[in-house]
Amino acid sequence: MTACHDLHIWAISTRETALTAHLVRPVVENDDGLLRLIQEQLHDRFAIEHTTIQIEREPQHCRQASDDFV
Ligand SMILES: [Zn+2]
Numbered sequence: 001m002t003a004c005h006d007l008h009i010w011a012i013s014t015r016e017t018a019l020t021a022h023l024v025r026p027v028v029e030n031d032d033g034l035l036r037l038i039q040e041q042l043h044d045r046f047a048i049e050h051t052t053i054q055i056e057r058e059p060q061h062c063r064q065a066s067d068d069f070v
Contacts, residue, residue, distance in 0.1 A: 006064035018050040
């Protein structure tokens with residue numbers, strides 16, 4: 001993973017937190033394994049239960065990416 005953008009974290013109830021993010025990963029590898037690892041780390045370290053993460057190869061094509069990526 002080389003970058004992260006469009007990161008949002010919010011409470012969906014008094015006991016549950018959600019997270020969405022775009023991850024930049026130019027090399028195609030085991031994305032399912034990476035997503036599982038990220039989910040486990042977010043759960044274990046920050047008690048975030050609900051995650052939605054998208055992986056992008058080329059962030060310049062993303063409308064939510066900063067101009068800094070171009
Ligand atoms: Zn994006």
